[in-house]
Amino acid sequence: MAGGERARKVENATGELIGVTLGNDLFRVIPSELANLGLPELRAVFAARYAAGELMPYDSQGEQPTGRGAVIACVDTSHSMYEAGPGGVTREAWARACALALLDQARHAGRDFVGILFSAADQLQVFRFPAGRAAGIDRILDFAETFLGGGTSYQRPLSAAGELLEKEFDDASRTRGDIVLLTDDDCGVTEDWMRAWNDAKHRLGFRVFGVAVGVPRVAEADSVLESLCDNLRSIDNLTDVQAAADLFRVI
Template identity: 85%
Template sequence: MRQESALLRAWGVGPGELERMPFDQRARLAERLRTGRLAQWAELIGRFRQMARGERARKVENATGELVGVTLGDDLSRVIPSELAGLGVPELRAVFAVRYAAGELMLYDSQGEQATGRGAVIACVDTSHSMYEAGPGGITREAWAKGCALALLDQAREAGRDFVGILFSAPGRIQVFRFPAGRSAGTDRVLDFAETFLGGGTSYQTPLSAAGELLEEEFDDTARGRGDIVMITDDDCGVTEEWMRGWNDAKRRLGFRVFGLVVGAPRVGEAGSVLEALCDNLRSVEDLTDVHAAADLFRVI
């Protein structure tokens, strides 16, 4: 029973949910997790989620960060003490008000991490044939990618943001899993997302077009922009010039960011690659036993 509880916790099923779960449902879920590929991933998934929790604890939205000097502006949260001291002198209060209105107060200047997004978090996970290849420790590229995606699901739920998992492979082949904020993710639905593998080749246009449409739909319905797309792949492929123009227009209009994670293929994403052109932030992950390779991602998303 201890092993079963640990296995379920690794997949995000908490003690409270276990207590409410009927015995036959719990038995079916445990059996599903003990068999097949899911059993091999439990430890990796648990480490990903633990790492993400630690990064969330370190993260502060809109952090002021490291102080690097003094600048001018109207942000009262960063006004230097000598400016505030003027408020204690009645004759200087009017001067303070004028300088505040003109944006000429002296403020601490800082250099911190980029502000987090507000729209949906979308993980585009490559499930082409090459993602089934195992790396160090016997961990497949798919397992690392799915572990990262499930940690991003936790990240989105913690922040009250929608999460969408898009599994993709060849042109036209995708499967979309939507997890709206404020609703139970549903363990079976999460496991369906983790287990699904499409196979075949790789196309960037298909999943990224779907992600862009989802963010545009969200913006039209709720006026929320600044979504985040995380592209996890091990391959590089071409896109048309016309599609790229439309993609860049959508990025400017909706204000979303694109993060790229190249899994187990160091040559992908090199200077001049399509993936480098698509992503605002791109990194390679060669050691698939290392869940901390993407740690800083969880401080800015």
């Protein structure tokens, strides 16, 4: 799925309309195409053209670029992540698979990748995969298989991610990194820490994507997870790989 999204990814966000193109983006299909759905005899034709990517959506151009700094996946490895969901897939397995797909995404984009495994405040392990070096299979397996257990703390892994992006900015003047927080929990942070976190986001221009794994719906608006993330989604069905497709279109 991630590879497919990368293949159809565009650098510009939706903006000024510049014409009509071919594709299967239903959100941008021109009205005359959608009108065919109202005619029973043309629905099969519409479905065939959709499958072939031959519908006519509006073409547009924008000015919002994707990230250029490091991609950092913060993966919750607390005990609750090992609870199995539909199809027998555990939250931890889904989160690791997503993190490995993000590693692949970063490699294709020529961006550094960092995997941060976390649980309780005193449990943290960092795996770095610089863009200019080969990602050794042993190191990848260590990242995929290391288990910490215990509770959940957001401050420690996110502070570590912020420090890495700060160093990247100091060393290479790179901003616009992306942090992806994969967790099934919601835990508190201090007000002082939150102020420092927001200051760092403003200074370095990084984005934070939250993925609530195995949670039926996105956390309430007053939750810590909601306030930490610029973009938050819930993954309820762990067998549906398309549930996180948009993540790979914007990172």
